Amino acid sequence: MTEGYKGRIGLLIRDARKHRGLTQAQLADLLGTSQSAINRIEKGAQNLSLEMIARIGAALDSEIVALGAGPTHLRITGPTTLSGSIEVKTSKNAGVALLCASLLNQGRTTLRKVARIEEVNRLLEVLGSLGVQTRWLGDEGDLEIIPPKQLRLDAIDEAAARRTRSVIMFLGPLLHRADTFDLPYAGGCNLGTRTVEPHMSALRPFGLEVKATDGSYHAMVDRSVVPQRAIVLTERGDTVTENALMAAALHPGTTVIRNASSNYMVQDLCFYLQRLGVTVEGVGTTTLTVTGRESIDVDVDYAPAEDPIEAMSLLAAAIVTRSEITITRVPIEFLEIELALLEEMGFRYDRSEEYVAANGHTRLVDITTKPSDLHAPLDKIHPMPFPGLNIDNLPFFAVIAAVATGQTLLHDWVYENRAIYLTELTKLGAQVKLLDPHRVMIEGPTHFSGTEIVCPPALRPAVVILLAMLASKGTSVLRSTYVIARGYEDLAERLNELGAQIEPFRDI
Numbered sequence: 001m002t003e004g005y006k007g008r009i010g011l012l013i014r015d016a017r018k019h020r021g022l023t024q025a026q027l028a029d030l031l032g033t034s035q036s037a038i039n040r041i042e043k044g045a046q047n048l049s050l051e052m053i054a055r056i057g058a059a060l061d062s063e064i065v066a067l068g069a070g071p072t073h074l075r076i077t078g079p080t081t082l083s084g085s086i087e088v089k090t091s092k093n094a095g096v097a098l099l100c101a102s103l104l105n106q107g108r109t110t111l112r113k114v115a116r117i118e119e120v121n122r123l124l125e126v127l128g129s130l131g132v133q134t135r136w137l138g139d140e141g142d143l144e145i146i147p148p149k150q151l152r153l154d155a156i157d158e159a160a161a162r163r164t165r166s167v168i169m170f171l172g173p174l175l176h177r178a179d180t181f182d183l184p185y186a187g188g189c190n191l192g193t194r195t196v197e198p199h200m201s202a203l204r205p206f207g208l209e210v211k212a213t214d215g216s217y218h219a220m221v222d223r224s225v226v227p228q229r230a231i232v233l234t235e236r237g238d239t240v241t242e243n244a245l246m247a248a249a250l251h252p253g254t255t256v257i258r259n260a261s262s263n264y265m266v267q268d269l270c271f272y273l274q275r276l277g278v279t280v281e282g283v284g285t286t287t288l289t290v291t292g293r294e295s296i297d298v299d300v301d302y303a304p305a306e307d308p309i310e311a312m313s314l315l316a317a318a319i320v321t322r323s324e325i326t327i328t329r330v331p332i333e334f335l336e337i338e339l340a341l342l343e344e345m346g347f348r349y350d351r352s353e354e355y356v357a358a359n360g361h362t363r364l365v366d367i368t369t370k371p372s373d374l375h376a377p378l379d380k381i382h383p384m385p386f387p388g389l390n391i392d393n394l395p396f397f398a399v400i401a402a403v404a405t406g407q408t409l410l411h412d413w414v415y416e417n418r419a420i421y422l423t424e425l426t427k428l429g430a431q432v433k434l435l436d437p438h439r440v441m442i443e444g445p446t447h448f449s450g451t452e453i454v455c456p457p458a459l460r461p462a463v464v465i466l467l468a469m470l471a472s473k474g475t476s477v478l479r480s481t482y483v484i485a486r487g488y489e490d491l492a493e494r495l496n497e498l499g500a501q502i503e504p505f506r507d508i
Contacts, residue, residue, distance in 0.1 A: 008044075010042045013056055024038040031052075031056065041056075072482070072504075074505075075475060075477050075502070077474075078470055078474065078476065078501070079471050080321050083323060084498045084499065085326040086327055086328070088328065088330055091306065091308075092115050092119065092309070095304055097169060099111075099123045101269055102127075103170065104273075104276065105298065106297040109144075110137070110143070110301045112141075112302065112358060113140055114141045114142070119165075122163045123160075126161050129152070129157035130148075132151075133145070134146075162215075168185065168217075169246070171183070171208065172242070173250070175203065176247075180218070182219070184217075199243050202240050206225065206251060207221050207225030227253070227255050229256075231255065236286070238265055240261070241260045242266060244260070245257070245288065246269075249290065250294075253292070254290065255289070256289050262283075262285055262385075262386050264308055268359065275302055276296050277298060278290060278291070305358075305364075306329045306331045308330075309390065309392045313491075319342075319369065320400065320470065322372075325498055330366065331362050332363050334362075341377060345377055346373055349367050352367075382413060383412070391412070395422060399467050401442040402432070402445075402446040403446055404444045408442045410422070411438060416437050418458050422440050423440065424453055424456060424465055425464070428449060428469065429472070450469065450475045453465055459483050459486060
């Protein structure tokens, strides 16, 4: 039994390390140990103290073992039939971007119904260390943000900064606040890689140069450099576009950003900037024209729109459990492709007339799902930049395809290894064949059976496994579910309100 648990913990550590983009040698450096020791740990051949497990968990931002607060594992009893109504919460990715953008404003920012998730908590810790005052107002998730006259950039909470993937979005707003500053970054985000270099090319026209040394971005700003022509993004990424927007917001001239993302979180950021007095034209297109301000000092109140990825999660939960539920406040304009594809597969549902989100722009509907007999689509399912199928919604089609009749090919061309995590569905009885790191073939229909699985370190595949467990016969255990808390607020509790039987528990 002991040997089995050492192996299980080793696999969990290995997956979390790879998800963070770290080599064994880099993790060893963080822990002050040797690469050979990390190799033994991951193979389950090394005895581990609780202290070492806790240190590894902190380095990898993964809850390997929890002591005290919060559930570590989930026990799911199925199969489940859901019923009732559930409201979609506001966008995680918009909330994160708006927290970073609040640094542009010297006045008070009040954000309404912010998702109280771990990623937000880490950013609040970072903001607090810079001298920003934040406080929750009431029980609805309203958040007040008041910056200091001078940010304490030399006092940044390095531990919290390394535990969020969003710290790179501080570059855009901070380049106007200091000539030089350092930002800690999570291991693996080396300059020149696909995930970071697009940010640099977007911000160099504003005079920003960044060098990576000893786990920090060392930023230097040349105030004589301003954009001379349109900024063409080399990658139509959401966070890259947001960084360029925030840099342009405090540039008093006019900046044109081409090949911009028009995704939901980018639109929310644009609407927020407009409330700050920044002129943003072309919202919802791939060309944004921004006329910034020399300084911004206004009290602003803004409500981010609802989260289309959470809405898709709830749709998938209803589909795989063959349940009739009503999902309210669904941001339909960011789910139209997904719903059109589901209709082709045989999904039946009713939807209300459209109404407008609290941000005054995003179109919402209420959707009532119907138990449906699904069949595989004629073509492969693959993501595209908005208005195409959202990359974060692609994993949910794995569990949906598993209950559909026929073969479905999923092609995740964006991420190198995320498709691999979807093969965990085979442990529950699905037929998922990995063709290469980007493609899986799924054959249904599946009769899911409960089992025990260690939560993969990727957010959406982790939720996909949870949803499959809802439809599984018997008892399932999903271990180490901290990654789900990073992106979802009280997901298990909210599913229980619809009739699920999900019990949180801890080993220790």
